[in-house]
Amino acid sequence: MSVTIIGAGLAGTVAAARLAALGQTVRVIHDRPGVTPMHGGGWLLGLETLARAGVPTGRMDEALALVTQGLADLGLQDGPFDLRDADGVLREVDVAPASHAAAARLPAGSAAVDLLGLGHPFAEMCSGFKVLAVEWPTWPGAFGRSYAAAAAQVEADASHLSALTAALQQALATAPAPGLLLPPVLGLAGVEARRLALEAALGVPVAEALGTIPSTPGLRLWQALAAWRARLAPAVVEVQGRVTAVDLAARTLTIGDAKQPFDALILATGGPIPGGLTSDGAVTEPLLGLRIQPEIACDWQRSVRPDRPYDADLFRAGVPVDAAFRPSRYDGAPVDPRLFAVGDLVAGADAVADRCGSGLAILSGFLAAEAAAAALEAP
Amino acid sequence: MSAYDLIVIGGGVNGAGIARDAAQRGLKVVVFEQKDPGAGTSGASSGMIHGGIRYLEKDRDVTRHSCEDSGFIQAMAPHLLFRIPFLFPVTAWTRKAKTLLELAFVLFQTYDQFQPLKRGKRSAKLSRDEAFQLEPGLAPDIVGAVTTDEWAVNVFRLCILTLLDAQAHGAEVQLRHKVERFLKDPNGRVIGVEVRDLKSGFCREVLGRVVFNATGPWAGTLAKQAGAKVPLRPGKGIHLVYDRRFVNYAIIASAVDGREVFLEPYGQETWIGTTDDDYYGDPAEVQAHHDEVAYLIQAVETVFPRIRDYRLVRAFAGVRPTLARYGPSESDLSRAHQVFDHEAEGVPGLMSMGGGKLAAYRFMAEEATDAVVRKLGLDAKCRTHSTFLPGGEETPDAATLAAEAGIERYAAARMIHRHGAVARRIVERIRQNPLERRILCVCEPVTEAEAKHCIEEEWVSTLEDLRRRTHCGAGPCQGARCARRASWLLAAFQGGGEKLAEEHLERFVAARFREQAPVLKYQGLPQLELTRWALRKGDQ
Structure with a gap:
């Protein structure tokens, strides 16, 4: 049977x-x-x-x-959390993967990272966050790109993430912020490990926003x-x-x-x-x-x-x-x-x-x- | 109150064309458009500026004027045009198929005499194998095909650029202004209009020496208000829009009732057009219906069997202002145009236009403006055929602009298609603010800089206006990916906040739904659900 x-x-x-x-x-x-x-x-x-x-x-x-x-x-964590999605709209969720759940713990005054070269004007409307525009040097081309495509690239090739880490370090040096909210681009598996490594490299808490279609999460x-x-x-x-x-x-x-x-x-x-x-x-x-x-x-x-x-x-x-x-x-x-x-x-x-x-x-x-x-x- | 020489009612291709022509001839002109340029009949056309082999047998003049004017439009705004070669496949349904192929070729060759007028290539007869090489999706039971060469234009841009040029020559352009009634002097002469600003709701009276009714399918009812007649027999036509460009040739098919319809590559999309049915309702309320969608798909299926596998995005509808004749079936009606001087009916001061084709829009405007100028006792020659529309003077190289702006070549090419030389100004914006090179609409694509340029300089007041200017939100995702962000841009420019943005978004979604609803039967249903999901209100 x-x-x-x-x-x-x-x-x-x-x-x-x-x-x-x-x-x-x-x-x-x-x-x-x-x-x-x-x-x-x-x-x-x-x-x-x-x-x-x-x-x-x-x-x-x-x-x-x-x-x-x-x-x-995915490292699911219990909420409730108030999290922003990649459009900057606040969503209330009960359960979230660790990389997103970390957003609820970002200190006041944190910056939302706007990744240039990706097709979406993320963060411009994230009220309560200041915007940190960062050029992702290994991510040329603006057309047809999405966070999901970026995440898949990060998964496939580690050099994208190291380039991003360097760019974020540089951006933080000129405009310091107590925490960073990133679009969901930190790969497709083992995301939490990447997030922690990024936190260690930058010395500030880092979290991912929720997704929007086509959706990385x-x-x-x-x-x-x-x-x-x-x-x-x-x-x-x-x-x-x-x-x-x-x-x-x-x-x-x-x-x-x-x-x-x-x-x-x-x-x-x-x-x-x-x-x-x-x-x-x-x-x-x-x-x-x-x-x-x-x-x-x-x-x-x-x-x-x-x-x-x-x-x-x-x-x-x-x-x-x-x-x-x-x-x-x-x-x-x-x-x-x-x-x-x-x-x-x-x-x-x-x-x-x-x-x-x-x-x-x-x-x-x-x-x-x-x-x-x-x-x-x-x- | 100062009087205008000419009040033009209607901001479609005809109204815009007349305003441009009259302004170029030095007249003091104002245009009132109740909605947005191209929001009515013009924008619902198939965009073809062709002579129409269809009309060759009955309306040779229509074919000639259209071909001639097509040539002029190409010279005025080369960036707006794109070539659409046509294939007429002959199916082996009758024993006379081979003969039919020969006959079609003779007809197409007759049409070839007009081709030089519009930089068209000569027709060719293709064997079955040759036809399949060009279009592998054709039905297997064809015996051969005949080709001809046509051009299409971005109609929304054509309306906008024509109006921008009219404005540059001193005309006043007033959008979202509805003419409520005509003003008459004691002798019954039309001396102006009472017009309502639909944004503020206030009415005002405007005086003009000539009032021109260029309202397309509304012309009959509007003329009636002044006691004049424009005899129209309005015909509804719908087009289907498919995701992606899956043919490179327009393919002519025969519908169940023998009418010709075609599958047409248009920009990044593929369209099927069109129906022609008598229409008695309000032109503003016209909407496509399931049965019409089924009719078109059935017709195209005979020459392109896999059509049902492709994803339908939307269907749009419009109403032709065809000149009235009682008796013939809709498709047999003449596409000729006519300028009406209502003085003959005892309503001096008012003129109207009926009928016509997009392809001859400039010619029709010239004829109408000639009549206006004569009426005013002036002598000024038309120059519209020899002056560029804004951006038409030069078509920049896409690769160069792409490199300067830091955007992809394809994005630059689409921008150049819409703006011609004006694209340089958009690139200049990007140079001053590199953040604006971000892509707003991924489907088209449209950069933020272009959207802001249109919002600031092309009278955009709603997201639908922005869609007409840039195609933003009109692609396969129907705004799922861009509409929210576009609403923020627009609301920010208008000095409003989240609430205004939400209102814009809601109205856009409702307008998109009108065009999605007729095709939901097919693959449109999941798309609607997805769009709804993506654009749902924030949980704040």
Whole structure:
């Protein structure tokens, strides 16, 4: 008996890890990244929002402990923190990786570093910070660059970071500051070690701002999740491929030309990004045609208030589930006792309005995994 | 109150063209535009300044004027133009496909006689293999293709530069001014307009010896207010905008109803245009709809089968001010233009323009201004064809400017495309403040210096205005990456803070949504969600 999970974002990976911890074997099928790599660097768990939506939040601490342990490379720290993102906008987060969490401890009068040569005018609007413009000598070219691209370069070639360190030292010599807030550019893995080395070289506290798309923290999280799943082998097996059809009655799913059996299925396919929900006039769940709530039956272009375009039912739409995260019918009964839906696919979750979707992803992955394990053991 | 010689209503290509021409001839001119230059019909065009083989059979004059004027526009502002070679693939749907190919070639060769007028290359007949070499994405069932050579222009820039030149010759340009009513003397002569400043809300009366109604699709309703008639049959047209340039040739396709539509490389994007449907609503409210999007995609799919794999970014719509005729189908209507002197109807002092094509905008403005000048009893010759638009006098070398400014060559080339020689002034800004070389809009790209230049010198008052001037926020990310920062720049210039920036952002997002909504059915949905995520309000 094994559980199949479609989707390897935060929700899918948490579910896989929990199932592995419960002694189950898991197959994770994934195709392309969804919203997880757009993670900004901090998680707002949104316990009140979840409770209002009827999600039992009592076990969040357990779920979070599992995640903190699994994503040890990110060095997750408990908040709450007030952190700025790379746009200079203040965000409140409950959990953040160490390099970001350090921003909450920067002394007053710290400077925000504006890295010239990168495409973004970071820090100009960071009120409360003075701006330190620094030319990154090994980073020529301004077009099409992003912090994420810079971080990947730093990861690949250590000379970029030593050049930056020298430039920062020079800048601090002319304009001293008690601390520095950097855009998220300190590589993709082992970030905390780089941050500490930079602190040692500069003699002042250094922290990273949160990310903005394309997001460095998102890339880091994506890599850390893959590493976590790899550590869970052989209990967790990964399959790269796109599931094109699911036959619930026969308990098989189709990848390419091959049909593969499953005993229980967890859908962690995401919302509109990357296609867990699709819209062709009507918004639908493409794999099983599951019920969508709120229903968006036809030309929704006309159902949106033009003055509030981004506040549409479309973004709250998802698959309605019962307490065990099983997609439910109109009468509340589950569609199938061994079918589960987690993460952004779940109805009522609007990651933008709720300001973060991570709380739901972690908790639903954790709880659905337990329900799936229980379903497999039931007669 | 001092009277103007000429009050021009409308700041599209026609209004701007007339204002420029009249100002160059020494008239005292004021232009009132209710929104922003090119925000109506002009900006919703496909940007082609072509003679249109389509019109060759029925409106030979339209083709000739358009080709001639296309040549003049190229000379006035060479930086704004870009070449678009056309491919007309013939599909093997009938046994007569080969004959059709020959016939098409004959028609295209007839068109060749106009090509020298606009620096165009002669047409060529391509075998099936040759066609695939040029465009590998063509449908496999073609028998061959015929080519012709056309040019397109950046319409928003054309409007702005024309108005800037009018201003340089003494014309007053008043944007966001709406004409509320006409002023008449006791004899029924139009002697001016009452105009509302939409920013302050206040009205004032402005006197003019001639009032010219160059309001495109609004011309009919506006003329009616003065008791005059401009018989129009407005036609709605939409364009689809795809992410990236995935064809190098415009490809002509036939729609389900036999109309010609085309897939066109435009800047860094690929466009599909266009529909033509009678339109009865308010031109300001025109918006593309799902069914029209489906119609265009279906048509292009016949010659470019993989079109559905590409990412649709948005769809924009506009209304043509086609001259009225009862009976023919929309596409069979003439594209000719007409200058109306309403004196004949007992409304002296008011003139209007209807119909026409972008390609002949300068010629139409000349004809209209000739009529105005005659009316005023003056004798001044048109010079618009022999004078440059601002920045047109020289096209700087991109590599040199890029090195001077410390930006990438590509960024410099795009800036030169928009500003011509004026790009040097933007580089000068960067030299004085090197921080301004930062890229604001990554998709286009647009430097901060260019955005600030436009904000300060080109009447930018909203983010949509900035988009029209620079394409900032109009690319594949639809502002997700640049709109917040652009709102800060604009608000800072206007002396406002975070609140003003937030208002700008909200209005921009709403305007972008209008163009994204029609394509959400396709791959636009994730983009909308992503943009919403990126531009969500700060958690402060």
